[in-house]
Amino acid sequence: MTKTELLYEGKAKKIWRTEDPSLLISEFKDSLTAFNGELKSSEEGKGALNNEISTELFKYLNEKGIPTHFVDTIDENHMLHKKAEVIKIEVIVRNIATGSLSRNLGIAEKTVLPFTLVEFDYKNDELGDPKLNDQHCLILNLVNNTDELDYIRYMARRINKILSEFYAQLDITLVDFKLEFGRDKDDNIILIDELSPDNFRLWDTKTQEKLDKDRFRQGLGGLTEAYRQVLERIKNR
Incomplete structure (x- = not known):
């Protein structure tokens, strides 16, 4: 699954379209914001850590019967998930x-x-x-x-x-x-x-x-x- 078009960029992630209209890719960024964007910075590796932690927790919640958008992890900064x-x-x-x-x-x-x-x-x-x-x-x-x-x-x-x-x-x-x-x-x-x-x-x-x-x-x-x-x-x- 590959990124085809940037759909949205937020404070912590970019959301990309894929060749499958039912699936999107989240790209986790290293940027940091607080207080509604008044405080800004960046820490190398932060995005990858958030992606991996989120992956572990989404998998765990799925096992417990919680419906989530999670599908798979693509690489250290990219997660494949359902469009919602x-x-x-x-x-x-x-x-x-x-x-x-x-x-x-x-x-x-x-x-x-x-x-x-x-x-x-x-x-x-x-x-x-x-x-x-x-x-x-x-x-x-x-x-x-x-x-x-x-x-x-x-x-x-x-x-x-x-x-x-x-x-x-x-x-x-x-x-x-x-x-x-x-x-x-x-x-x-x-x-x-x-x-x-x-x-x-x-x-x-x-x-x-x-x-x-x-x-x-x-x-x-x-x-x-x-x-x-x-x-x-x-x-x-």
């Missing part, structure tokens, strides 16, 4: 308070939440990805009905349970993460995008060391080393 119509909702899943949740609501950093919190953000860079409630989603025609929102929440919590238990075995705490969903050719809602430390907050359970993009956001350094550590734990499980 993107649902423009960023699904934020939180287990522990940190980041914007602590800043906006005054919940103390590292507070374990009494239940898994699922939030929706509007996937729109120009508007700064604002928060959405169910009525917003319907007004913007992001979904067809509230049943689809309920299904997305259900899938987000199910994925959270699977991956929280998965990471716990690796002495990693899954703090929070972002998911994206899309519609396949049969209009089924499936998991898409990537499953990497760019989109996941991961803390070493014993040391509380951050193993995710917060190392870039907070100027801690050692980002690719942290991502590589996550990958090595996954592969050595």
Whole structure:
């Protein structure tokens, strides 16, 4: 399978058409952005690490019965996946308070939440990805009905349970993460995008060391080393 035409370029990936209209290729980039693009940089090898980590997690979720867009890994920076119509909702899943949740609501950093919190953000860079409630989603025609929102929440919590238990075995705490969903050719809602430390907050359970993009956001350094550590734990499980 080969790239034929650039369909879209985002902050972390390029999406390419292929000779098969039902399949696309994601090219994982080394670029880094934070705070809605205000902070930018690049780290050699970051894209390849995200591709390999995402591959491992998509395979694992597929084994657990979660429908995803993943098909195969082509090489270190390229993933083959099903074409899907993107649902423009960023699904934020939180287990522990940190980041914007602590800043906006005054919940103390590292507070374990009494239940898994699922939030929706509007996937729109120009508007700064604002928060959405169910009525917003319907007004913007992001979904067809509230049943689809309920299904997305259900899938987000199910994925959270699977991956929280998965990471716990690796002495990693899954703090929070972002998911994206899309519609396949049969209009089924499936998991898409990537499953990497760019989109996941991961803390070493014993040391509380951050193993995710917060190392870039907070100027801690050692980002690719942290991502590589996550990958090595996954592969050595």
